[in-house]
Amino acid sequence: MLHTAATVPSLRAKYAHLLGLSRPVSLSEVPVLTQAEYHETVRQLLENPRHRQGAILSAGGGTLTHPELSMLPDDMFAPQLLARWKPLGNGDVVANLFPAGRLQSAFHFFNVYAALCGATTVPIGHLNDDELGQWLDFLENRGVTALAAPSAVIARVVRTAVASGRALPWLHKILLSSSGDVTGTADLVGRHLPQAKIWALYCSPASGPIGHNTPACPADTFHVLPHQYVEVEDERLIVTNTHADSTFPLLRFQTGGLGELVTCTCGRTEPTVRLRGHSGAALTFRSRTFEAAELVALACAEDDVAEAQVTLVNQGTAEEQLCLTVRLRPGVPADEYTCGWIRSQVLGRHLTLRGAVDEAPDSFEVIAVDRLSGAAMVGGAPALVIAEEAPDSLFRYEEAS
Incomplete structure (x- = not known):
């Protein structure tokens, strides 16, 4: 398994110190494979025609x-x-x-x-x-x-x-x-x-x-x-x-x-x-697991957004709701058009959130706020907050127009 994994260019260095040993390798000696390393591995496998069949x-x-x-x-x-x-x-x-x-x-x-x-x-x-x-x-x-x-x-x-x-x-x-x-x-x-x-x-x-x-x-x-x-x-x-x-x-x-x-x-x-x-900042929302940082990055890619944060409300209950709170840049109106546009861009570009929201359209909203939760913490506001109620808002938007 080590020799096969090491055929992937991005992993050769990770396993090189174990490949030349003359003794059996204990599994505990093998370094942990992170999710980022795995996803890079899949990208490289897709570039190799030998790995494209039967998958x-x-x-x-x-x-x-x-x-x-x-x-x-x-x-x-x-x-x-x-x-x-x-x-x-x-x-x-x-x-x-x-x-x-x-x-x-x-x-x-x-x-x-x-x-x-x-x-x-x-x-x-x-x-x-x-x-x-x-x-x-x-x-x-x-x-x-x-x-x-x-x-x-x-x-x-x-x-x-x-x-x-x-x-x-x-x-x-x-x-x-x-x-x-x-x-x-x-x-x-x-x-x-x-x-x-x-x-x-x-x-x-x-x-x-x-x-x-x-x-x-x-x-x-x-x-x-x-x-x-x-x-x-x-x-x-x-x-x-x-x-x-x-x-x-x-x-x-x-x-x-x-x-x-x-x-x-x-x-x-x-x-x-x-x-x-x-x-970490992983969350499970309506049976789908993903990183809160993914939604934060998509929101902050919009010119109107200065900061963003994900709040998971009533986690694991029938009333579970995902709130994407955004602090807008000066001069940007906190209105239906701005928050609706941010919502549509995030939904369109994320690979798993769309399916969850299709099942319950009112379960995801974009909320414009003056200040993110925990903004005064060392290192800034966290990407994910678990709460029992949605944040106070300047404006909130659920259904896309």
Whole structure:
């Protein structure tokens, strides 16, 4: 794996001191691979024709100018997952509500995986709130037994069912895929749709599925797949993908997640990890994880913006909201046109935020403020703030005109 990884020009120096050793190399001697190094590796792999066949390219964040691209084999490790995790069977009909497009890989993955299970797939993709009720009736009439969707979409399904008096007795299985904690959605399902059982995956765009759980497991706890080796250093999750079919040897990759190694209450003995959020200024918003600094940079690229900050309000709840607060340059009016333009530019250029906002248009707003939160701190205002309410504003803008 070291020799193969060292064929990438940007990584030769990183692994050079280990390549000439006459003794076996301990994994702990291998330096951690950062996300920035991995994304540069993918860029270089794309420039090499030998690495262009049989792979799926996806984006775990970033912008159109600086995308955070990942590359997985075309089966996306679905056969390896099937040997350990099989929530679906021949009699199941699963509706796939993951967004299809914008370099998001989960939609393709669940179509492939459901077919391997022998289930019938209804590949729908994104649904707006105003059409969700009618589609739930359609799914019932088609004999659907399972939903595959982001955690935030499942929460929308539950709220729609409750508001419209639908009990959804046909829904028996819910398949989630997330890079973060899905406990809030699990609690919501348990209260209102007790017949529906959750089967969840913990994934990283770079390594694919890392772990899985069943209805017998806590919602934040995942059993690690045999080809994934997980380490925990200062709560940081570090993953090595040892599968021979990997498009690239992923050695000690720093996923950005935080967690701990635990024993699951379900009684299974595989290595198990409990998630504890994300490191740095990473945030999970409506089942999508990205860096707050990406939105700050996009906002500050506009001439009218002096400073920007991201505020995540009511994190992990049904009322979760993302606020991009901007301090405008002198003389720039804090009005609908200015804030609406900033919102449209950020949404158009970010690779993952658009999908989340399509699902809930009022969940993202641009707010003009006199002063950013924590502006007096050493080093300036932080890129990300977690709060229980939105900042006070000179002007706020939600829907694009």
